[in-house]
Amino acid sequence: MTSLKQADVVILGGGTGGVAAALAAAKLGKRVIMTEETDWIGGQLTSQAVPPDEHKWIEQFGSTRSYREFREGVRAYYRDHFPLTPEARANARLNPGGGGVSRLCHEPRTALAVLQQMLAPYIHNGRITILTRHVITDAQSAGDEVQSATVRNLDNGELIELRAPYFIDATECGDVLPLAGVEYVTGAESKAQTGEPHALDGDADPQDMQGFTYCFAMDYIEGEDHTIEKPARYEFWKEYKADFWPDKLLSWSGVRPHTLEPVKYELFPGTDRYSLFYYRQIVDKNHFQEGTFDSNVTLVNWPQNDYWLGSVIDVSEEDRQKHLEDAKQLSLSLLYWLQTEAPRPDGGQGYPGLRLRKDVVGTEDGIAKYPYIRESRRIKAEFTVLEQHVSADCRPDGQAEPFFDSVGIGCYRIDLHPSTGNRHYIDVSSLPFQIPLGSLIPIRVNNLLPACKNLGVTHITNGCYRLHPVEWNIGEAAGYLAAYCLERGLRPRDVRNSADELKQFQQLLVGQGIELAWPSVHAV
Numbered sequence: 001m002t003s004l005k006q007a008d009v010v011i012l013g014g015g016t017g018g019v020a021a022a023l024a025a026a027k028l029g030k031r032v033i034m035t036e037e038t039d040w041i042g043g044q045l046t047s048q049a050v051p052p053d054e055h056k057w058i059e060q061f062g063s064t065r066s067y068r069e070f071r072e073g074v075r076a077y078y079r080d081h082f083p084l085t086p087e088a089r090a091n092a093r094l095n096p097g098g099g100g101v102s103r104l105c106h107e108p109r110t111a112l113a114v115l116q117q118m119l120a121p122y123i124h125n126g127r128i129t130i131l132t133r134h135v136i137t138d139a140q141s142a143g144d145e146v147q148s149a150t151v152r153n154l155d156n157g158e159l160i161e162l163r164a165p166y167f168i169d170a171t172e173c174g175d176v177l178p179l180a181g182v183e184y185v186t187g188a189e190s191k192a193q194t195g196e197p198h199a200l201d202g203d204a205d206p207q208d209m210q211g212f213t214y215c216f217a218m219d220y221i222e223g224e225d226h227t228i229e230k231p232a233r234y235e236f237w238k239e240y241k242a243d244f245w246p247d248k249l250l251s252w253s254g255v256r257p258h259t260l261e262p263v264k265y266e267l268f269p270g271t272d273r274y275s276l277f278y279y280r281q282i283v284d285k286n287h288f289q290e291g292t293f294d295s296n297v298t299l300v301n302w303p304q305n306d307y308w309l310g311s312v313i314d315v316s317e318e319d320r321q322k323h324l325e326d327a328k329q330l331s332l333s334l335l336y337w338l339q340t341e342a343p344r345p346d347g348g349q350g351y352p353g354l355r356l357r358k359d360v361v362g363t364e365d366g367i368a369k370y371p372y373i374r375e376s377r378r379i380k381a382e383f384t385v386l387e388q389h390v391s392a393d394c395r396p397d398g399q400a401e402p403f404f405d406s407v408g409i410g411c412y413r414i415d416l417h418p419s420t421g422n423r424h425y426i427d428v429s430s431l432p433f434q435i436p437l438g439s440l441i442p443i444r445v446n447n448l449l450p451a452c453k454n455l456g457v458t459h460i461t462n463g464c465y466r467l468h469p470v471e472w473n474i475g476e477a478a479g480y481l482a483a484y485c486l487e488r489g490l491r492p493r494d495v496r497n498s499a500d501e502l503k504q505f506q507q508l509l510v511g512q513g514i515e516l517a518w519p520s521v522h523a524v
Contacts, residue, residue, distance in 0.1 A: 002150065002159040007033040007129070009482045010164040012136050012149055015043020016468055017452035017475025018170030019115050022130075023066060024479030026122035027512070030486060033162055034170075035134040035151050038369040040362065041119075043172060043452075044468055045111040047369040049215040049299050049361050051280050052102045052468040055411035055432070055524060059093060059103060062411055062432070063469040064476055065513020066118075073114035074106045078287075088287040098284030099298070105282050107297070107360060108368075134160070136171065139180035144446050146180045166482040167448045170475060172370065173313050174377030174454035182445050183380040186313055188421060188459040196387035196460050197394065198414075198426050207315075208421030208459070210374040211308035214331045214367045217282070217360035219295035220268075226355040227339045233329035234336055242308075244424045249330075250337045254303045257415065257427035265302075267338065271345055276302050282360075297357060301372060305331045308418045313377060328367050373453070374417060374466055381456025382493060383438025387414065390461060392429040392523040403436035405496050406516040407477035407509060410435060410470035413524055414463040430464045432518040437502070440478055441492045449482060449492065451475035473514065480509060 009025045011018050014036025022034045040047040055062055058071075075094050078084060088094055097105030122128040131151065137159070138150040148163045169176035177184040187206035191199045200208070231237075240249050246262040247253035252273070254263050266273035276298075283297035307327035312320045340350040358366040388394045389401035391414060410433055416426040439456035440449055452471045453462060465474075481492055484505050495501045506516060 002161050004161050004163065005033055005129070006163045007031045008164060008486055009166045009168060009479070010149060010162045011035070011168040011170050011451065012151070012176050013037070013170030013172065013451070014041035014130065014132070015170055015172055015452060016045055017471045017478070018043070018168070019119065020066065020472045020475035021168050021170060021451045021479035022128050023118060023122070024476045024512070025483045026127040028480065028483035028487070030127070030483045032128045033131065033164070034128065035131045035136070037133070037135045037154070039132045040108070040112050040369060041130065041132070042108075042111050042115050043370075044372065044471065046108045046115070048372040049108045049217065049368040050301055050372050051097065051099060051105040051282055051299060053412065054102050054104070054467070054469055057411070057521065058469065061515065061519065062409060064408065064473050064515070066476060067469050067472045070114055070118065070472075071104055073117060074104060074110055077110050077114055083289040083292055084287060085289060094287070096284065096287060097282035097297070098287065099281035100278055101280050105280065107282050109360070109362070131160070136175055136179060139176060141181050141445070144444050146445065146448050149176065149180070165447060165486060168451045168478050168482060169448060169454055170451035172373040172376065172452070174450070176448065177377050177379065177454065178314070180445070180448060182442055182448055184377045184454075185380060186377050188419070194386055194458055196458060197391070198387060198428065198460050199458070205421055207311050208419050208423065209311050209313065210417045210419055211306040212312065212327060212374060213301050213306050213372045214327045215299050215301045215361070215372055216331055216335065216367050217297055217299050217357040218335065218354050219297045219357055220277070220351065221295055221353045221355055223353065224355070225352040227352050228332065228336055228356060231329050231332040231336055233326065234333045237330050237333035238337065242418070243422065244418070249304055250334060252343065255425065257425040260424060266345065267342065267351060297360060300331065300334065302334070305334045306417050308420050308422070311420045312371075324371065327371060328365070331367055375459070375462055376453040378454050378462070379442045379450050379456055381439050382441040382443060382496065383436050384456040384458060385436065385439055385461045385465065386458060387428075387460045390414070390430045390433045390464060392431050395431055398431065398523070400431040400433040403434045405437035405502060406434040406506070407437045407440070407481070407514070408435040408473035409433065409515050409518055410465060410467070410473060411524060412464045412467045412470065414460060416460070416463040426460070426463065429523045431523050432521050433464070434517065435465070435470070435473060435477065437496045440474070440481065441496060446491045446493070449478040451478045476514065477509065480512065481505070484508060
């Protein structure tokens with residue numbers, strides 16, 4: 001039997017963009033139901049265990065006010081609940097993990113706690129209902145309108161039909177789109193389609209997508225042996241070498257993404273090689289009073305555990321599960337190689353003191369609850385952002401294409417990891433960019449909006465629109481747009497196509513702390 005729930009806005013997917021969308025709609029008084037496949041809301045920040053990838057100006061500008069509140073909430077969480085050293089406590093820009101990837105490296109559980117705190121007023125007053133461990137199984141549409149979505153409780157199998165005037169797809173893979181009959185694209189477009197310098201020379205390839213990664217956390221206890229059981233696929237992954245990679249994947253070899261020049265890594269700092277442990281370090285024990293942590297803690301999202309042997313989008317369920325399991329085996333095999341065979345600077349092999357920190361990611365196998373998905377299904381949108389709009393090489397004036405309908409901003413290099421098409425990195429300088437409203441509006445469907453990587457971008461431009469603060473802005477704009485349309489009896493395309501309505505909507509966004517344009521800054 002299927003039960004029924006209704007709201008003003010139904011958000012399928014409780015990731016980074018979904019949370020931002022729920023927060024925005026609830027702030028404007030709308031009743032929201034948000035579903036989430038795992039038991040942790042937050043997506044990239046939590047269940048996928050990826051510390052924020054951010055631009056260099058993030059402490060001053062270049063994000064929404066609510067995203068800055070999240071960032072400061074992370075710092076406040078450590079100040080309020082942890083025995084920090086006096087120096088760390090006094091540091092207004094504390095980086096709890098001290099990792100090199102971000103100015104704010106933190107534990108996934110901290111992000112989860114802060115997000116729950118941010119949503120708490122609206123959960124307590126009944127405006128937001130969160131259904132964790134629920135996955136979409138079906139959607140019903142009539143003409144150009146989505147009527148309902150059905151979700152299944154992963155614990156007891158019960159079905160719930162969700163009805164609302166507006167639906168937001170915040171799933172990591174754009175799972176609502178095929179079920180609701182929304183036009184979408186996947187994979188790599190061709191030059192003939194987009195004219196992008198880095199698009200495919202031949203035909204488009206819908207199955208050529210960025211690889212995904214199952215992240216895990218580990219620390220290091222010198223003198224102890226925490227070696228895991230040998231993974232079932234270890235022998236395969238130990239010997240695996242892609243044609244385009246300089247050495248076996250399980251090695252200290254890699255490349256500089258923007259030049260493809262071979263490089264060598266090391267585990268810990270102290271040599272002339274870049275330390276991968278430091279790269280995404282989420283706990284620096286020196287920020288805490290002695291004895292608080294036994295070791296620094298790092299998250300492993302490295303070149304060595306990017307999985308590109310197959311896609312998990314628009315393939316059979318058998319193939320999807322095969323690739324998910326194989327990606328887990330790759331991550332476990334990387335850990336086992338590190339513990340047993342990785343060459344050390346002293347000439348020895350292996351670091352048995354590396355300890356898989358299952359508690360950090362909240363799972364029994366120690367692998368993140370959900371894979372880090374870099375590329376999703378993408379709506380066919382009223383406007384699609386192309387490489388020519390944001391690439392530094394394509395913009396001789398040093399400015400990204402200005403969008404009259406901006407609903408936010410973002411900044412990151414066009415960063416594509418090796419793909420399921422057996423293609424290497426594409427890493428291109430980009431200019432700080434805007435998020436056009438047209439990229440959030442499907443070409444036909446009236447009442448569904450994207451909230452993350454499923455907006456109107458290409459395989460190429462997804463590479464700079466996929467990061468944490470940008471996804472947050474996309475979701476937040478979608479939440480405000482749904483609420484605005486409900487209040488005014490409009491459709492999203494009506495807002496974009498009316499100069500007066502667009503102006504008023506943009507004024508609403510600015511009032512809510514969303515920056516619509518960049519000051520004068522340079523390429524990244």
